Amino acid sequence: MNAIFEPGPLGFLRRYEGLQPRLPGARTPWVQALRDKAAEAIRANGFPTRKIEAWHYTDLALLARTGFAEALTPVDEDVVLPEAVAPSRAVLIDGRFRADLTNAPVRSLGADLSAAEGLLGSVARVDDVPMAALNTMLFEDGVLINVPAEQNAGAIELLSIIQAEGDRPVAVHPRHVIRLGAGAQLVLIERAIGRGEGRYLHNPVIEIELAEGAHLTHARIQQEGAEGIFLSTVFARAAAGATYDSFLLHAGAKLSRSEAYVSLDGPKAMAHLNGAQLLSDGQHGDCTTFLDHAAPDCASRQTVKTVLAGKSRGVFQGKIHVHQIAQRTDGYQMNQALLLSPEAEIDSKPQLEIYADDVKCSHGATVGELDEDQLFYLRARGIPAATARSMLIEAFLQEAVDTVEDETARNALATAVAGWWEKVA
Amino acid sequence: MPAVTETIDAVQSVTEGAYKYGFETDIEMEFAPKGLNEDIVRFISAKKNEPQWLLDWRLKAYAMWLKMEEPRWPAVKYPPIDYQDSYYYAAPVKKAGPKSLDEVDPELLKTYAKLGIPLKEQALLAGVEGAELDGERLPVAVDAVFDSVSVATTFRARLEKEGIIFCSISEAVQKHPELVRQYLGSVVPQGDNFFAALNSAVFTDGSFVYIPKGVRCPMELSTYFRINAKSTGQFERTLIIAEAGSHVSYLEGCTAPMRDENQLHAAVVELVAMDDATIKYSTVQNWYPGDAEGKGGIYNFVTKRGACRGARSKISWTQVETGSAITWKYPSCILQGDDSVGEFYSVAITNNYQQADTGTKMFHIGKNTKSTIVSKGISAGRGQNTYRGLVKISPKASGARNFTQCDSLLIGDQCGAHTVPYIENRCISAKVEHEATTSRIAEDQLFYCRQRGLSQEDAVGLIVNGFCREVLKELPMEFAVEAQKLLQISLEGSVG
Numbered sequence: 001m002n003a004i005f006e007p008g009p010l011g012f013l014r015r016y017e018g019l020q021p022r023l024p025g026a027r028t029p030w031v032q033a034l035r036d037k038a039a040e041a042i043r044a045n046g047f048p049t050r051k052i053e054a055w056h057y058t059d060l061a062l063l064a065r066t067g068f069a070e071a072l073t074p075v076d077e078d079v080v081l082p083e084a085v086a087p088s089r090a091v092l093i094d095g096r097f098r099a100d101l102t103n104a105p106v107r108s109l110g111a112d113l114s115a116a117e118g119l120l121g122s123v124a125r126v127d128d129v130p131m132a133a134l135n136t137m138l139f140e141d142g143v144l145i146n147v148p149a150e151q152n153a154g155a156i157e158l159l160s161i162i163q164a165e166g167d168r169p170v171a172v173h174p175r176h177v178i179r180l181g182a183g184a185q186l187v188l189i190e191r192a193i194g195r196g197e198g199r200y201l202h203n204p205v206i207e208i209e210l211a212e213g214a215h216l217t218h219a220r221i222q223q224e225g226a227e228g229i230f231l232s233t234v235f236a237r238a239a240a241g242a243t244y245d246s247f248l249l250h251a252g253a254k255l256s257r258s259e260a261y262v263s264l265d266g267p268k269a270m271a272h273l274n275g276a277q278l279l280s281d282g283q284h285g286d287c288t289t290f291l292d293h294a295a296p297d298c299a300s301r302q303t304v305k306t307v308l309a310g311k312s313r314g315v316f317q318g319k320i321h322v323h324q325i326a327q328r329t330d331g332y333q334m335n336q337a338l339l340l341s342p343e344a345e346i347d348s349k350p351q352l353e354i355y356a357d358d359v360k361c362s363h364g365a366t367v368g369e370l371d372e373d374q375l376f377y378l379r380a381r382g383i384p385a386a387t388a389r390s391m392l393i394e395a396f397l398q399e400a401v402d403t404v405e406d407e408t409a410r411n412a413l414a415t416a417v418a419g420w421w422e423k424v425a
Numbered sequence: 426m427p428a429v430t431e432t433i434d435a436v437q438s439v440t441e442g443a444y445k446y447g448f449e450t451d452i453e454m455e456f457a458p459k460g461l462n463e464d465i466v467r468f469i470s471a472k473k474n475e476p477q478w479l480l481d482w483r484l485k486a487y488a489m490w491l492k493m494e495e496p497r498w499p500a501v502k503y504p505p506i507d508y509q510d511s512y513y514y515a516a517p518v519k520k521a522g523p524k525s526l527d528e529v530d531p532e533l534l535k536t537y538a539k540l541g542i543p544l545k546e547q548a549l550l551a552g553v554e555g556a557e558l559d560g561e562r563l564p565v566a567v568d569a570v571f572d573s574v575s576v577a578t579t580f581r582a583r584l585e586k587e588g589i590i591f592c593s594i595s596e597a598v599q600k601h602p603e604l605v606r607q608y609l610g611s612v613v614p615q616g617d618n619f620f621a622a623l624n625s626a627v628f629t630d631g632s633f634v635y636i637p638k639g640v641r642c643p644m645e646l647s648t649y650f651r652i653n654a655k656s657t658g659q660f661e662r663t664l665i666i667a668e669a670g671s672h673v674s675y676l677e678g679c680t681a682p683m684r685d686e687n688q689l690h691a692a693v694v695e696l697v698a699m700d701d702a703t704i705k706y707s708t709v710q711n712w713y714p715g716d717a718e719g720k721g722g723i724y725n726f727v728t729k730r731g732a733c734r735g736a737r738s739k740i741s742w743t744q745v746e747t748g749s750a751i752t753w754k755y756p757s758c759i760l761q762g763d764d765s766v767g768e769f770y771s772v773a774i775t776n777n778y779q780q781a782d783t784g785t786k787m788f789h790i791g792k793n794t795k796s797t798i799v800s801k802g803i804s805a806g807r808g809q810n811t812y813r814g815l816v817k818i819s820p821k822a823s824g825a826r827n828f829t830q831c832d833s834l835l836i837g838d839q840c841g842a843h844t845v846p847y848i849e850n851r852c853i854s855a856k857v858e859h860e861a862t863t864s865r866i867a868e869d870q871l872f873y874c875r876q877r878g879l880s881q882e883d884a885v886g887l888i889v890n891g892f893c894r895e896v897l898k899e900l901p902m903e904f905a906v907e908a909q910k911l912l913q914i915s916l917e918g919s920v921g
Binding site: 345 | 498847848849
């Protein structure tokens with residue numbers, strides 16, 4: 001069955017109908033219930049259009065008009081892997097977990113779903129998150145990382161490579177489940193790399209559950225291929241005193257949108273939702289976050305920077321929702337965009353929704369080109385214009401990357417940023 | 426205004442046959458039948474003796490409205506409005522003028538007194554025969570809208586000397602049709618949004634201002650709007666045109682007596698500023714907000730927009746929104762002319778069950794256009810206050826500059842404060858900055874005031890006034906004093 005399915009939600013639904021008996025968990029009622037509910041959401045809502053407020057700035061027409069097929073990669077195909085960025089790593093090729101390439105203490109979700117019972121689907125939502133519904137309906141593989149209480153699992157790289165050759169667009173929907181027990185620690189560096197010039201859809205969903213006092217550093221590096229469509233969703237829930245420290249980097253893909261739904265459920269939980277988008281000609285990048293302050297005394301920090309070159313379009317949407325119970329919330333959100341080209345466009349929508357009175361919340365946004373005064377300052381000291389520009393842009397991005405405390409994650413991000421800038425400059 | 430009286434009488438005799446059950450002339454009001462259909466639109470147009478083009482314009486708007494959906498995106502909740510359960514035309518019936526204020530309906534006088542209208546002006550507004558004003562002494566010209574029909578216009582002579590036209594829009598339709606036809610709907614087209622379409626179909630009155638080239642309007646122009654009759658919707662239409670090099674400051678004050686039923690208000694305000702012209706539009710809105718349980722109150726769904734058509738023109742909106750059960754309002758500026766300037770200063774208070782979704786839109790089209798947005802939202806009781814604003818910069822608006830500051834203050838833990846700014850930039854040399862903060866009144870600030878002998882309520886009033894100072898200082902003097910009082914009154918009962 002190598003047919004290309006018809007474009008749009010109908011094609012995906014048809015694929016689900018055909019694939020259903022062979023999908024992992026086909027005979028497990030709780031898995032089947034999750035998939036059916038997701039399929040129902042897709043059937044009812046289809047793909048979002050720009051008329052839906054949350055999708056006003058990102059058009060999924062490219063996704064909706066492409067017919068996708070299944071990936072046909074042999075399970076033991078030799079793949080040259082990029083240099084590792086962490087001591088241990090887990091590898092997925094075209095959406096399939098590769099035990100032979102993996103040395104990290106993780107399990108394949110596709111091989112054994114029973115270990116994920118009670119976790120899978122417990123944090124994710126499908127009814128109002130269309131891409132998560134698509135993933136839930138069709139996921140075939142992914143990893144399960146379960147760090148026991150009080151254990152420090154060090155740094156793990158989660159590498160997902162898509163090989164998109166020729167004109168046969170593939171769609172893959174990896175699903176990852178991460179759970180940290182009380183006081184556990186993990187640094188997860190997620191890399192999405194596209195190879196080849198073809199079009200494809202990479203639609204990962206990550207569910208994260210952090211028990212009391214757990215600490216997760218989550219660096220996400222998206223370096224998809226030039227025609228790739230990257231639509232990813234993170235759902236994270238932090239219990240009392242837990243920290244979710246994340247950084248999202250969009251540096252590739254034709255169309256990318258990453259959504260993060262983070263809920264601070266216990267007192268004194270903390271979230272960092274930082275990120276950078278590096279967009280060049282023909283790219284569309286969208287960083288959308290929803291942060292729920294659902295318990296008192298929590299704090300959140302968010303700095304997202306976008307650099308736009310060529311005819312590119314950047315989107316930032318960040319919503320902080322402070323529930324009535326969440327007294328003494330401390331929330332900060334900053335969104336900055338730097339335009340390098342007269343054809344670039346930035347759309348920014350920071351948003352505060354606050355129902356508690358004893359809070360300290362602020363957000364800021366700035367949009368502009370390189371500061372003339374700063375350029376002048378450097379040039380007056382004999383630095384050539386091009387170098388001066390480079391220095392300022394690098395400094396702008398460095399500031400974002402510097403928010404990441406963990407050194408391994410920070411280095412991986414800095415390398416990716418430098419790689420992008422070398423290509424553009 | 427004899428012209429209007431005659432018009433009404435004439436049309437009444439023509440149309441009485443068709444609407445014989447429709448006139449409720451019980452006390453002082455005259456109604457069109459309840460409900461909305463093409464005949465009502467025709468009725469209003471005929472009542473106002475309008476030319477054919479305006480009737481066609483209204484009918485086109487009505488046809489558009491029928492196909493439109495009520496917006497659901499604002500962060501406000503209210504039961505569905507039955508547009509057929511409202512009166513779309515209500516006018517005070519003209520009688521022979523009273524001989525003195527003693528003969529004027531005391532209820533009417535009470536309303537005026539509450540609004541603080543000076544006695545002499547009251548006499549004039551109530552149509553007392555022989556009442557005259559010495560134009561030099563009073564600095565404010567008033568065009569009062571009592572329900573739908575503009576009751577009186579003062580200072581006409583003084584303004585006419587400068588060539589300024591300040592009259593009701595119905596009168597402008599009769600006397601200056603060419604101006605009205607040229608500009609009506611040129612900033613807010615009929616199909617702009619649901620409520621603007623409704624207004625375009627059934628607007629009954631409003632103010633018209635025309636400032637000729639190079640004229641600096643010698644006084645503040647002011648309109649007191651209010652809604653008085655039970656179950657009447659208010660559909661004012663205001664049009665202000667400032668020709669090249671002119672300057673005008675316009676004040677709009679709104680009050681409404683207490684009513685139980687929810688009332689709909691869907692006004693449209695259009696401003697046009699040519700080269701080097703300046704329009705300053707200030708609003709103090711304190712319509713009935715509903716009672717402490719959230720019963721009643723005005724639904725205020727207003728479209729206000731100004732076009733800076735000329736180079737170096739400037740439009741400045743200042744609003745103090747303390748009233749209404751629901752406010753849905755985004756005074757906007759279209760900055761077309763190079764170097765034009767748009768400003769928006771706003772204070773919005775929601776107490777008890779009030780809901781406000783308000784902000785502004787700044788469209789930067791011309792080169793070196795600048796806009797400033799300062800919004801102060803205060804939530805108390807169970808109020809919900811949303812700032813929603815758009816700054817849009819087109820690719821050609823090189824050198825455009827925007828600065829936005831939104832601050833929210835929360836009083837009590839049952840209310841909400843929300844900020845939804847949209848920034849859309851397609852111009853590399855533009856600079857956009859946005860800042861927003863949300864906080865509550867700090868205990869130490871309160872303690873400091875209380876220690877110096879201020880009551881809790883006075884202390885809150887003082888702190889709130891300080892919080893709003895940047896906006897209040899933009900108001901003309903007469904309004905600034907009233908606005909400060911209003912802030913305090915609006916927050917009554919919110920501090921325990």
